[in-house]
Amino acid sequence: MRSHFDEQLHKLNEEMIRMGSMIEHAIEQAGILMASRDAEHARTVIAADVEVDRKEREIETLCLRLILMQQPVARDLRLVSSALKMITDMERIGDQAADIAEIISMPVKGQRYVYPELLQQMGPAAGTMVNRAVDAFVKRDVDLAHEVIESDDVVDALFNDVKKELLQTMKKHSEFGMQLLDALMIAKYLERIGDHACNIAEWVEYAVTGTYKGDKL
C-alpha cells in the first residue's frame, strides 16, 4: 500500500544523501584549500555552492509536496519534518565552506601567513562531524548521532586553542593583522560547521525516535 508515497520517501532519502555528499565534498575541499591556498581552486568551490542551494530548494519542494499531498504522520512525518530542518543546516554548511574558500581566494599583500597546525586540524575535525552526521541519517543510527553531538566538544576546544594562538601571533607579528583576522573567521566558520553537524544529528535522533534534545515532540 501507498507505493507511490513510499517511492517519494525513498526519493527524499536519496536526495538527502546526495546533498550530504555535496557538503562533505565542499568541506573537504575547504580543508585542502587551507593548505594549498590555491585561488583558482577556491573559486570552483565557491561556484559549487550554487548547486548545494539548488539541492536545498529541490528537497524543500519535495518535502512540502509530501506534506500537502500525503499528509504524513508518525515516522513518515518525523522523516519529512526532520529533512526540512536538516537541509537548512546542510545549506549553511555549504555556505560556510564557500565562505572559507572566498577568504582563501583573496589576494594577499606582502608576506603570506601560514595557517597554524591547529587550524588545519579543525577542517578534518569538522568535516568528520559532517560525514558522520550524514552517515547517521543514512543508517538511521542514533548512537552515531550521539557520538557526533559529543564530538562537538573537540572542535570547540580546537577553536579556543586556535583563538589563543592567533592572539599570540597578533602580538608578535602585527604585519599579519588582516590575515590573522581572516584565519579567525575561518576558525569560526569551522566551529559553526561543527554546530550545524550537531543540529543534523539531533534531527536524525528525532526522525528515528521522536525525541528531540531529550523532549518528545
Add this chain to the structure above:
Amino acid sequence: MTNFAQNSRAVHTPGQDDAGTCFNIQDVNLYYGSFHALKDIHMDIPARQVTALIGPSGCGKSTLLKSLNRMNDLIPGCRITGKVELFGEDIYAPQTEVNLLRKRVGMVFQKPNPFPMSIYDNIAYGPRTHGVRSKVKLDAIVEHSLRKAALWDEVKDNLKKSAMAISGGQQQRLCIARCFAVQPDVILMDEPTSALDPISTSKIEDLVLEMKNEYTIVIVTHNMQQAARISDLTSFFLLGEMIEMGNTDSLFSNPTDKRTENYITGRFG
C-alpha cells in the same frame, strides 16, 4: 431502577482541565452470536475531553461506541460481558433504565437522521418525551439547543419548516442540537462527517471543540486528520482489540505499537 437522568450527573464546569473519568470500561467482551467482536477491552474515557476511536472497518470501534449507551441491546444475538461504568455506575446493571441512560448518553450517526417533522419539533421531541409541556420552556430549549449547535441563525425564521428540507450539514447539526435538548453528559458520534462536504465538516469539527467544555465526546472516525484535529485522546482498534490509547499528539507523531504505526501511516487497513 437506577435513574440515570438524576443520579450522579457530572457537574459541568466549563474549561475545567481534569474532570475525572466519564466511562470506565473493564474487561469488556462482546459477541454477535458466535462472532467475538470486542476482546478484553479495558479503557478509561476522561470526562469533557474528545476521545477518538480509530481503526480499519470491522475492528470493533463502532461496536464499542454503541456499547456505551447500550444501542447494541437492539441487535439480536448480541451478548456483552465485563463492566461499563458511567461516572461510577454500571450501565449494564439489571436495574438500569435504558431510556434514561440514552438521554444521558446521546448519539449522532454517520447519516443525519432528523425525524420527519419540523425543525422545532425535532428539538422539542426529547424534552416532550421526558415530560416538558410548557410552550415557553420548549421555546427556550429549542432556541438554546439550536444556538449551541450554531444553527439558530440559519433556521430561526423557518422553525416550522420540515427538517428533511434543510441541507445535510444543517441536518447533522440539528441532530446534535437534538442531543443538547435533553442535557446529556456524553455525546457519541459515529463518523458524523463522513457524508458531509468540507465546509459542513469544518462546522461540525468547530462545534465538537466547543462542546467538550460541557460534554464528553467519543467519536468514531475513519479520517485520521480529523482525529488529529479535534481529539485529545486517540484509541486504535484492530480485530476487536484495543491496541493502543494515548494523547492524540503522541499517537500520531510517535505511536508505541508497530500495528498502530502501520495503520496510521497507511501501510495496511
